[in-house]
Structure formats: C-alpha cells, structure tokens
Amino acid sequence: MSDIETSTVSEEGYASTSQVGDFELTIDATNEEGPTPQQVLVADYAACYLPAFRVAANKSGVDDLGKVQIDADADMDDNDDVQAIRFTIHTETEIDDGDELVSKADDICHVHDSLRSELHAEVDVNGGAF
Template identity: 60%
Template structure:
C-alpha cells in the first residue's frame, strides 16, 4: 500500500479537485477557480520549508525564532515551466548571518519538497532577521 494516496477529478475544462485525505484541493491551470499547478507547487515548497526552518532552528539551539514569514517568487520559462524559485525568509529573531546560514542548510536537508525538486529549482534563500 502506498504512503500517500490522492484522487483528482475534472468534470470539464482545466479546473481540478483533488481529494487529499479529508481535504479538497482546488487547482486550475487557468487561475480561474483556484491557483495554477506551478503556483501551488511554489506555495507547497514554502509550506514545507518554513517548518523545516523552525526545526533547523531547534537543532541549532535557536528555539525562539518567533514569527516566520516566507515570501516566495518564481520565474517561468517560455514553455511556462518553473525555471527559478526564490524565498525571502523573514524571521522575528535577530541572529547572525552564520546562524541563519546553518539553519537554512538544515532546513534544506529536512524539507521533503526541496529534496523532491531537481537541483535547478532549489530555492535561492535570503533570510532577514529582526524582521517584525
């Protein structure tokens, strides 16, 4: 048996509804009734990276990172395929650049989406401390 099972349906057009456990996820290739698949992937990546960043903080003895916000952006090539992803990570805690770099390295190792993406799409991460 698989570890993850989903079911995706489209009644017509390019909008889909995926059943993921007890949740419905609306994705629309045309951005009419939900976000498109590329936008969803970028959001999923950030949603995985943020808790991984928090765990990286815990592993380095920085449990009190406070509020964390990731503003993600991405570029598409001429075929509308993802070409680049970037994260601006805003952290309430005021740590050194070296501490943030260590936490970022750990987060990249912990984040399952980061691991699943081809290396050219690994996010360029910029961390800003004392951000709130």
C-alpha cells in the same frame, strides 16, 4: 500500500479538484477557479520549508524564532515551466547565521529533496522582522 494517496477529478475545462485525505483543493491551469499547479508547487515548497527552517533553528540552539514568514517568487519560461524559485525568510527573532539554518533546512525539507537540484530555492534570511 502507498504512503500518500490523492484523487484528482476534472468534470470539464482546466480546473480540477484534488482530494487529499479530508481536504479538498481546487487547482486551475487558467488561474480562474483556483491557483495554478505551478503556484501550488511554489506554495507547497514554502509550506514544507518553513517548518524545516524552524527545526533547523531548534537544532542550532535557537529555541523560538517567533513569527516566521516566507515570501516566495518563481520564474517561468515560455512553456510555463518553473525555472527558478526564491525564498525570502523573515523571522521575528534575530538570526546570527542564516546560512547555517538554510543548509540544515535544505536537508530537512522533503519537498526540497524531491525537486531537481536546479530548482532548489535560493534563500535569503532576514531577522528582526515584524
């Protein structure tokens, strides 16, 4: 049996609906009825990286980061393939060594491990936000 099972259906055109457990997500290559697959990839990466960053902080003795926000942006080539991803992490709590947390978060984030190394996000950490 598989660990993850999804079902994706498109009745016509370029929009599809993916069923993931009890959740439904509309993804549209034309960006009319939902986000594009590339946008979902970047958002999924950030959504995985944020809790990994929290765990990394906790393992480094930072008990509470407060509010955390990841602003993600990506570059695409002429074929609409994602070529680069960048994260800027804003934390409510001041961070002494953001590079240490990034290194640990890289090891924890499952999406990070799943992507080719050329597509790993470049990450900047900014404390004292909000």
